[in-house]
Amino acid sequence: MHIVQQLAAGIVGQVLTGRNLNQTLEEVLRKHAAFSAQERGALQDICYGTLRYYGQLGKMLDALLGKPLQDQRLRELLLVALYQLQYSKAASHAVVDHAVRAAKKMNAAASGLVNAVLRNFLRRQSELLQLAAKTDEGRYSYPQWWIDAIKSQYGEQAESILEAGNQHPPMTLRANLRQSSTEQYLAQLQAQGIAARLVAPQALWLEQPLPVDRLPGFLDGAVSVQDAGAQYAAMLLDVEDGMRVLDACAAPGGKTAHLLEMRNIEMVAADKDARRLERVRENLQRLKLGATLLCGDAAEPANWWDGKTFDRILADVPCSASGVVRRHPDIKWLRRPSDIESFAKQQARILQALWPLLAGNGKLLYATCSVFARENQQVIDVFLSRHNDAKQTIITAHDLYNGQLLPNDQHDGFFYALLQKNA
Numbered sequence: 446m447h448i449v450q451q452l453a454a455g456i457v458g459q460v461l462t463g464r465n466l467n468q469t470l471e472e473v474l475r476k477h478a479a480f481s482a483q484e485r486g487a488l489q490d491i492c493y494g495t496l497r498y499y500g501q502l503g504k505m506l507d508a509l510l511g512k513p514l515q516d517q518r519l520r521e522l523l524l525v526a527l528y529q530l531q532y533s534k535a536a537s538h539a540v541v542d543h544a545v546r547a548a549k550k551m552n553a554a555a556s557g558l559v560n561a562v563l564r565n566f567l568r569r570q571s572e573l574l575q576l577a578a579k580t581d582e583g584r585y586s587y588p589q590w591w592i593d594a595i596k597s598q599y600g601e602q603a604e605s606i607l608e609a610g611n612q613h614p615p616m617t618l619r620a621n622l623r624q625s626s627t628e629q630y631l632a633q634l635q636a637q638g639i640a641a642r643l644v645a646p647q648a649l650w651l652e653q654p655l656p657v658d659r660l661p662g663f664l665d666g667a668v669s670v671q672d673a674g675a676q677y678a679a680m681l682l683d684v685e686d687g688m689r690v691l692d693a694c695a696a697p698g699g700k701t702a703h704l705l706e707m708r709n710i711e712m713v714a715a716d717k718d719a720r721r722l723e724r725v726r727e728n729l730q731r732l733k734l735g736a737t738l739l740c741g742d743a744a745e746p747a748n749w750w751d752g753k754t755f756d757r758i759l760a761d762v763p764c765s766a767s768g769v770v771r772r773h774p775d776i777k778w779l780r781r782p783s784d785i786e787s788f789a790k791q792q793a794r795i796l797q798a799l800w801p802l803l804a805g806n807g808k809l810l811y812a813t814c815s816v817f818a819r820e821n822q823q824v825i826d827v828f829l830s831r832h833n834d835a836k837q838t839i840i841t842a843h844d845l846y847n848g849q850l851l852p853n854d855q856h857d858g859f860f861y862a863l864l865q866k867n868a
Contacts, residue, residue: 447543453491454521466775495528496774504583505573609852610770616654619671633661644855648673666732671699674856679703682810688756693743696721698728705734712736754804762792764813768858805868821860834867
């Protein structure tokens with residue numbers, strides 16, 4: 446298991462230099478195809494967990510070391526070992542032993558330091574946790590700028606938002622309404638002993654996550670995995686049979702498919718990434734659904750639009766993904782304050798570019814998976830100030846307040862704004 450620990454340290458190190466966690470983890474797992482399911486699961490858990498609690502773990506490690514550690518690889522190894530000691534079910538003596546063995550492979554002289562630091566942590570664990578919690582970064586495990594932004598925007602709600610981002614994400618399903626109702630699929634789950642409950646009109650929350658191949662009818666398109674908050678998009682867009690609909694940033698295709706499951710429409714799904722667009726195709730094929738797929742940038746529709754307007758447009762724009770950090774904990778440490786402004790400018794360009802594609806009396810749903818107002822209502826407000834032919838429609842849904850859906854134990858964080866074009 447010390448190999449898993451060593452690989453996890455390397456992955457965490459790569460992420461902290463700017464690499465995407467999922468991509469880095471996938472590359473490592475491809476190189477170690479012989480790993481057992483247990484080893485693969487352990488590697489993923491250690492990487493995700495270390496980055497989820499990186500702020501807290503870093504503060505505790507700094508207190509244990511007393512002075513900066515020059516060998517960054519050794520620091521990352523200690524961080525993953527601290528995560529295991531604090532949060533995993535692995536035996537403490539095994540974690541320490543594996544870390545010492547891994548350290549010997551990096552730097553034989555450092556094994557004594559690793560042993561001493563980890564054993565000292567076990568002796569002082571409660572004290573170190575309290576010490577870390579004296580700082581915002583150690584208490585919440587986010588960068589200070591992120592914490593400040595959430596506190597400034599949400600006040601008393603800030604703590605629950607930050608804590609929700611450190612939870613393990615729920616696994617939520619969406620039944621394919623062309624094959625069965627949500628209630629019928631819930632009955633199928635219960636018949637197979639899979640505990641689930643309804644948390645939104647079409648969202649089924651699983652008590653325990655499980656591999657998709659264990660879901661009844663998954664391979665035949667009976668069901669998809671989609672967060673309950675993401676399922677709001679298709680319902681809020683107010684689509685009717687016969688309409689021409691555009692999903693302008695479609696990959697990986699969950700919202701495209703949901704719209705097709707709900708209504709008989711002429712669906713166009715566009716995305717500027719050809720590889721990710723292929724995932725849309727694969728998802729639609731599994732669900733036995735059809736759409737026109739176009740590889741094109743939503744900010745430059747002149748390169749792919751045929752000139753025929755759309756009755757409805759879904760603009761699920763690129764964003765900071767601050768509302769889904771529990772699924773992507775690396776985001777907390779990769780984002781910078783300047784990124785938020787950059788995303789806001791990109792979002793404004795996309796909104797401006799898509800507006801001419803919308804027919805008179807048509808509706809456009811602007812969506813992000815962000816909790817930062819700069820990417821959300823502020824973008825909409827600027828757009829409305831420049832377009833007399835646009836008005837924002839009030840939308841109501843469970844847990845939705847002024848378009849903002851805050852992360853909790855049932856769903857991730859999203860923002861929705863429905864715009865209607867004057868005739």
